[in-house]
Amino acid sequence: MIYSLDKINELADGDEDFIQSVVSAFLDEVPEDLEQLEVAIGQKNYSNIYQLAHKIKPNVDLLGMEQTRAAALDIENIGKVGDENPSLDQIFPILKKDIHQVISELKKDFGL
Numbered sequence: 001m002i003y004s005l006d007k008i009n010e011l012a013d014g015d016e017d018f019i020q021s022v023v024s025a026f027l028d029e030v031p032e033d034l035e036q037l038e039v040a041i042g043q044k045n046y047s048n049i050y051q052l053a054h055k056i057k058p059n060v061d062l063l064g065m066e067q068t069r070a071a072a073l074d075i076e077n078i079g080k081v082g083d084e085n086p087s088l089d090q091i092f093p094i095l096k097k098d099i100h101q102v103i104s105e106l107k108k109d110f111g112l
Helices: 006-012 016-043 046-062 066-081 088-110
Strands: none
Touching (some): 046 066
16 A cells, blocks of 8 residues: 555544545546646646646645655656656656556545
8 A cells, every 4th residue: 555544534533524535536636637747748838747746746645645745746846947857757657657556546445
């Protein structure tokens, strides 16, 4: 398991509906943001790269995905600078793989 519910549990203070809503929001929003990020990277649209990575980062942080958060931050910074960066081709696949793995785990763990 590459995610942790520790931060969400702390915020939820025992509210299972809150936990469910955070997980559902992650599953609804992040896959679409990830697809848009992949398109933006392909188009070298650095403004969108920045915005989408910035949007993904708190979602993965909330699930305690430290490696994924670091990858999102790196991508966000590349987008902010706005210059072609060869490391983007190495970082994005890590982000994508981690997010897809967590989506699969969350769906299984929450019966969604």
